[in-house]
Amino acid sequence: MKYFAGIDIGSTAIKISIANHDKELIGHKISASGSMFYKYAHETLDALLSELNLTRDNLVYIVATGYGRKIFKEANENISEITANAVGARAAAKDHGEIKTIINIGGQDSKAISLDEEGNVTNFAMNDRCAAGTGKFLDACAMNLEIRVEELGEKHFASTGTPLLINSTCAVFAESEIIGLLGNEHSVEDIVCGVHYSIAKRIVKLVKRVGVKEGIYFDGGPALNIGLVNAIENELSCKIFIPEFPQITTSYGAAIIGIDSYNYENT
Amino acid sequence: MSSQQPHVIETQKEKQNRHKAMEAIKVINTLKEEFKNPIESMNYFYTLFEDVYCHQKSLHDNKVKVGTMCIQIPSEIIYALDAVPIRLCNGFYTDDEIGSDLLPQKACPLVKATVGHFASGNFSDKPNILFSPTTCDQKTKAGATIERFGYKVIDVGYPRTKESEVSRDYWRQSVKQFAVELSKFQGKKLTRSNLQATIKKIGYAQSLYHKLCQYRKENEVTINGNDMFMVTGAFFFDRIDNWIVAVEKLLEECKIRKETNILINAKVSPRIVYTGSPPIFPNYKIPMLIEQSDAIIVADETCSSNRMFNDMIAVDEWNLYGMLDSMSDKYLKACTCPIFTKNDDRIRRVIELVKSYNADGVVYQAFAGCTVYELEQRSVLEAMEKEGIPILYLESDYSPSQGGQLSTRVEAFIESLKIKKRKSKQEKV
Secondary structure, three states: OOEEEEEEEOOOEEEEEEEEOOOOEEEEEEEEOOOOHHHHHHHHHHHHHHHOOOOHHHEEEEEEEOOOHHHOOOOOEEOOHHHHHHHHHHHHOOOOOOOOEEEEEOOOOEEEEEEOOOOOEEEEEEEOOOOOOOHHHHHHHHHHOOOOHHHHHHHHHHOOOOOOOOOOOOHHHHHHHHHHHHHOOOOHHHHHHHHHHHHHHHHHHHHHHHOOOOOEEEEOHHHHOHHHHHHHHHHHOOOOEOOOOHHHHHHHHHHHHHHHHHHHHOO | OOOOOOOOOOOHHHHHHHHHHHHHHHHHHHHHHHOOOOOHHHHHHHHHHHHHHHOOOOOOOOOEEEEEOOOOOOHHHHHHOOEEEEEOOOOOHHHHHHHHOOOOOOOOHHHHHHHHHHHHOOOOOOOOEEEEEOOOHHHHHHHHHHHOOOOOEEEEOOOOOOOOHHHHHHHHHHHHHHHHHHHHHHOOOOOHHHHHHHHHHHHHHHHHHHHHHHHHHOOOOOOOHHHHHHHHHHOOOOOHHHHHHHHHHHHHHHHHHHHOOOOOOOOOOOEEEEEEOOOOOOOOHHHHHHHHOOOEEEEEEOOOOHHHHOOOOOOOOOOHHHHHHHHHHHHHHOOOOOOOOOOHHHHHHHHHHHHHOOOOEEEEEEEOOOHHHHHHHHHHHHHHHHHOOOEEEEEEOOOHHHHHHHHHHHHHHHHHHHHHHHHHHHHHO
């Protein structure tokens, strides 16, 4: 049996997916990027392979993607995370209907990608200048509020007041806004809700730049935060689809691209 | 793969209301929390704004609501005909964004927000009929746009010159026609005694405003400018009797604060006269920046505050037509709106405010797109320069993200006034 790996080396996490020749996802693993992502990427790959009772010899094609893709020299190919995300999203949502727009929030950037009927990327917009509206922003806010990132979702739904808007786009300045709100004894829940809406509004602006087309897919780690999902749905006024494993769509897409490349080279 | 979503998505209306609530609460919280020695009786106004804009509370359930598109429609007549005036000039960025899809991008944010408000139809007190005075071009056209959304809008002709007798007669006719239209709509007759009573009531409200302003003339100010904008802004839509009681309480508290020397500013805080496009809740962006930079707004020349209250109706003869004519004169002759061809009155008013309130400088704000204020900028700047009054001219809109650049300019201006103030004191010593 032949296997294909997609390795997505992001700013915050390394995501690896392994697919079989039928493009089925058979395993995945996520680890922190840390300070030496080259080393950690190899370790994670080996750990995943041993979990699946496989060895490196079973892997016939490796595609690297993400911000650290160029340092993974063992890969047969490397592609941008935009293409990989588009391919992965369509595969992950194949039973759900057509995906026309992808929202991706990563550790350091956020993207909106627009697709045509065949799944080709027609347009994309990226917020790449600072941490506004990214996973880091959520991390920083959770840290200020002394809660875990995982708790943000439930706090959002526990909010009873008006969401307290955070006007600063900069994560550093937002911190002082949050401290101010806490100092004035506002509830953590209302602040969390405000943080989510601040990010959601920013994301929706990004999506509007590429055009809102129904069939919206949301991935990246922050998609696990049901509060943020709620805020984005409200701002977009439509349902969005969250895959079962929102963090690994891009690496899954990279693995699928590997299959296509392998087939192309060997037929 | 499946998605887990335990929630329902908001309707368009819920979303717009939430956006407005978020804007409103931000301003209310800042006022409550960021300034020293907050006035307790201001809580009436904070709660009022929160009720109306965060919880969509209706204040005039069983009354006929008359929407006015500008300051020139006499509220006295509306009250006398047993209806409630609601002034619809709007300060919400949420509505401005909705209006931007309907009007040119470069239009005035206040007009866009007003039109956007009607487009969304999210009213806690929906007006039954609208009167639109033909003041500036944009407001004039806004009336026609709003009519297309299915509202009853009646234009009230307003002249663009105020010196001539022809204009005066024309406006007096317009006011009478307005009274006739509303009285037809209401099926009620305007009587001498009703009109006299409402002129007196609004006159009393104006006198309360003037009393409050006395406390701003003092060296140690007891109420800041943003709170004053809240008080006058509440007059747009509040139940007038409640408003009067709340301001009376505010006056009592100001009196006690003066006696016990509770201050809201440092002695070196520069005193500012604010003029230009009106700050309307929750767009207190510039006034807030000024007072957060340790200056204090002691007076203003804007149509959302001072211009509503400054001039009283001077009645010669207390018969119906006598009252209507005197009222018309007040709404035309005393108005310092920049729509008029010549407007030396406005310059005189600003200079007079600077002198009587012992101000250190003037901040002139024009909304980007509010052509008349932009056009009048030069003449006002020159006049202030001649008088040796420092002035800062700022252009802004309703977007929340502009804060950074504006605050640097405002702070630098205020610091320069402070340095000047310290120096002049040293020279005197």
